[in-house]
Amino acid sequence: MSRYVVMFTSMCLLGIAACRPTQTTPQPLPAEPISTLELVLGEEFDEDDLVPGEVFINESELLYLESFPGQIAVEINGDLPTPCHQLEANIAAPDDQKRIFIVVFTSYKQGENCVQVLEPFEERISVPMEGQSDGIYAIWVNGENVGEFSYPR
Numbered sequence: 694m695s696r697y698v699v700m701f702t703s704m705c706l707l708g709i710a711a712c713r714p715t716q717t718t719p720q721p722l723p724a725e726p727i728s729t730l731e732l733v734l735g736e737e738f739d740e741d742d743l744v745p746g747e748v749f750i751n752e753s754e755l756l757y758l759e760s761f762p763g764q765i766a767v768e769i770n771g772d773l774p775t776p777c778h779q780l781e782a783n784i785a786a787p788d789d790q791k792r793i794f795i796v797v798f799t800s801y802k803q804g805e806n807c808v809q810v811l812e813p814f815e816e817r818i819s820v821p822m823e824g825q826s827d828g829i830y831a832i833w834v835n836g837e838n839v840g841e842f843s844y845p846r
Contacts, residue, residue, distance in 0.1 A: 743800040746778055748835075749811070750797065755832055755840035756817070763846045765820040767832055767839055773799055773814055777807035782818050791830045793820060 750771040758764040773780060778799035785794045795818060801807075820832065822844055832839045 742802070743779075744803045745781075746774060746799040746801055748773060748778075748780065748797050748799050750835060750837075753834045753837070753839045755842060757842055757846065762822070763844070765822055765830075765832075765842060765844070767795060767818045767820065767834060768815070769797060769818065769834065770815050771813070772811040774811065775801070775807045775809060776812040777801050777805055778812070780814055780816055782816075784818070784820060787825060787830060791828050793830055793832050795820075795832065795834045797835055 748771060750769055752770045754768045756766040756768055758766060778801045781798050781800050783796045783798075785796075787793050797818075822830075825844060827845060829841055829843050831841045
């Protein structure tokens, strides 16, 4: 009988040990993507604060709003990696070839517990054009050409 008690106790302890949650520490992002975003943003992210992350862009569209002066916007649809991620965007001034680069990314608190499910978003980003010279401009979002427009219209 004592053999069965020992086996039963061992099985119970093994079952309890197998079901307990494991403690994992969040791994920091690789240095290269962080340094790339730091260059784009012109600032450093504190590991104790917000950390840059990726965004999944499904569709982007160039909008020319009929007003005076004309206003330019980019509408972006996609998914955030989790509901805890916040959408961020950095709009660069036009370069000498009249290209406007927009970098869209996310930020989140490192180590924050969050449900692992995609969070859909739809965002309209205004592109400031005050003081820009006449010409044809191209908008790029995360390395993809969204479209061209003539300014002023």
